[in-house]
Amino acid sequence: MKNLKLVAIVFVLVLGTSCKNDKKENTETKETEVEEVVKEVSTEKKLMITLSPKSDSNAEGAVTFKEKDGIVSMTANITALSEGEHAIHIHEKADCTSPDGKSSGGHWNPTAQPHGKWGAETGYHKGDIGNFKVGEDGQGIVTITTDEWCIGCGDDTKDILGKAIIVHQGSDDFTSQPSGAAGSRISCGGIIE
Structure with a gap:
């Protein structure tokens, strides 16, 4: 009878330990799944910056x-x-402190290419976004989508953090070196977090 009780106790302990291990594995699996979802969500980044007037403009x-x-x-x-x-x-630096916007440096050109139109086979700066049209209302909208930039990835040839957005008084001719002869810098915003 004692042997039967001993076998029963051992059976209960083994079963209990097995269930605890199953629960532990389930918990670890769920924690791993949650970590993967968090990583997936955290890969989406968003950054908003303000453009301020320069060179006596109101832009x-x-x-x-x-x-x-x-x-x-x-x-x-x-x-x-x-x-x-x-x-x-x-532009090269997130420095918009000068009244003319020149404190932001030249075009961002980490791959040492000639100035040109975005996507041109003859080369272009990573900062050569291009021209946009403005109507009578004085408003302009610019959109671009690319895999040639990143936000805070640390790759010197792609990372836009620490740079500046500059809007120019005129249009880019896409040929004049190194800037496209686009005229005064009339608005500036540092790309910072």
Whole structure:
């Protein structure tokens, strides 16, 4: 009889330990699944910056950058511009302290390419976004989507953090080196978190 009780106790202990291990494995599995979902959600980044007037202009606006799955999209809304075409570029430094915007440096060109139109086979700066049209209302909208940028990834050839968005008085001719002869810098915003 004692042997039967001993066998029963051992059976209960083994079964209890087995269930605890199953629960532990289930808990670990659920924790891993939650971590993967959090990583997936955290891969989506969003950054909003403000554009301030420069060179005695009134041009201002907002720029939104979003990154998901290695693709960055940018939408810029700018107001108080003169009617016509204006250039917009990413410049080297997130420094908009000077009245003329020149404290932001030249175009962001981490791959040492000639200035040109975005996507041109002859080369272009990573900051050569291009031109946009402005109507009588003085408002302009610029959008671009690319896998050639990232937000805070640490890759010197792709990372836009620490750079600046510059809106120019005129249009980019896509040939003049190194800037496209786009005229004064009339609005600036540092790309910072």
